[in-house]
Amino acid sequence: MTTATAATTTWTPYEIHPAGLGIDATARALTAHLADTAAVDRLLTEHQALVFRGFGLTPDTLGPVLDLLLRNRLAYVHGNSPRTKVGDNLYTSTEYPAEFTISMHNELSYAESWPTRLAFFCQQAPETGGATPVVDGVRWLESLDPEVREAFAPGVRYTQNLHDGLGLGKSWQDTFETGDRAEVEAYLNGTGADWHWRADGGLHISQLRPATVVHPQTGREVWFNQADQWHPASLGDETAAALAGLLPPEELPQYVTLADGSPIPDAYVLQVRDRGLENAVDVDWATGDLMVIDNMAVGHGRRPFTGPRRVLVAMTD
Template sequence: MTETMTWAPAEITPSDGPLPGLLAGRLDELLLSAGAVVFRGFGITPAALDGVLDRVLRDRLAYVHGNSPRSHVGDRVYTSTEYPAEHTISMHNELSYSARWPARLAFYCETAPGSGGATPVVSGAAWLAALPPGLRAAFAGGVRYTQNLHDGHGFGKSWQETFEAAGRAEVERHLTGMPGTTWEWKRDGGLRITQVRPATVTHPVTGTEVWFNQADQWHHAALGDETAAALARIMPEEDLPQHVTFADGSPIDPAYVLAIRDRGLAAAVDVDWRAGDLLVVDNVLVAHGRRPYSGPRRVLVAMSG
């Protein structure tokens, strides 16, 4: 039997007080206790967004080493994702495959979707508790991520786009000193990065252990049988844009991958968007995803260390 946990993000409305005071006085406390906070009904406008983000995120970061397709739309502000609208994005903590990840994320709804398009969020502790004990034991040794980035022409993302860099030296400066990380420049100009990371981490303040990896998103089983088979005909697994194994290099059972994905989504709470809403997330305590949608949807994201 797996444990069950009841969890939901905190919701703050104008009845709780003016937004500047709430951001200055209660946000840190709420994030530690709830992990995610929705500010709803304040009517934050695009023109006011930079000022709000300055209060929420003390040191905005560039989206360096990110693997999600997105566009840069402002001062370290990005579209949340440009993954096709008809697909679900499973639960994940931003950059959990890296030795460096943002501590805090802020999502802002500029245009609400016509239908669907919620951002599901899940407590990492609840996600961990929802996983079968045998699965958790199998992942105790951690995971190994392999990333193949082309040199401007190829399948997947380029290393220039991924690292927002024009030269190799800038990429190497980012990767140098990251625990468990090795890399090599390939003959075709591409870059292969290998990272060994734990499957769970402990929050530095609360001490909470959380599920914290992207094994299900990086594994070919999550692509569906037909897509995985088609890719297998084109290239070996180790040459795919993204590939994951256990830390010792042994394969991960596809059944584990689907259980991780499905139980994370099942335990999640949907944040349905209205224009002007703001969602702030502790990126260790809480994972996020995206439900399919139709019609216009524009959700922006920024992050901080």
């Protein structure tokens, strides 16, 4: 544990510029450089997050770059955050009000399967703020008090109540990108989740997932769950917080407990949320920047911002 802590205290994403590579500052040159996919894979494993700056990327030139970095682009199936699909498995980043912070998390860590890497493309940088903070999962885990780590060790149980097109939170149709119940059932039957259709046409899902995982390449244990984001105590949106005070936990659009079903103390989830943000490194955006992260090794979030901001997200297995 001591060695891992020392190795992560100075961690930052690795920035890549045209001059450093000795290539032209163009999307075409970057695409040619990324053709050595094995070298890029090794670099990402070593640094956990890569930031490409100064290549003049645009939505029109982004596709070939993503095809090399994300070789099997995934749909955002079973995703819980609001976002819009804008291309070939390319989405807007979470459409959450600009004045709020999005806390640190690993994408789809609550699901049976999750993407191994994510790419973020800045189509339009905001006037102020709007950084994407990233945090090393080992450092995040080791920053937590022993009693918190012990409580989470058996895992966490996530609960979703997805409406049938009219209600709070996301519908099951939007969540699974289909209106076919049979497709949803086939997906859920392969996840080990407990689920049932509600009388009102909605869908109830409960699933036990780990709180930490061991990275398959590095062998490092990392914090890997979204308990704080699913817990009412950490809601920053006043409307959502008020809703949590009106509805019983089991009726909320999403809720989380400890593995045995007992409530997670508010103090625990607030510690998880706050220490993730405290240990994060902000990646400030310029239009045309691209960041790729190892989704298991690194958590990400969003800082508040002013002015229009458009960051697009894609993922791969």
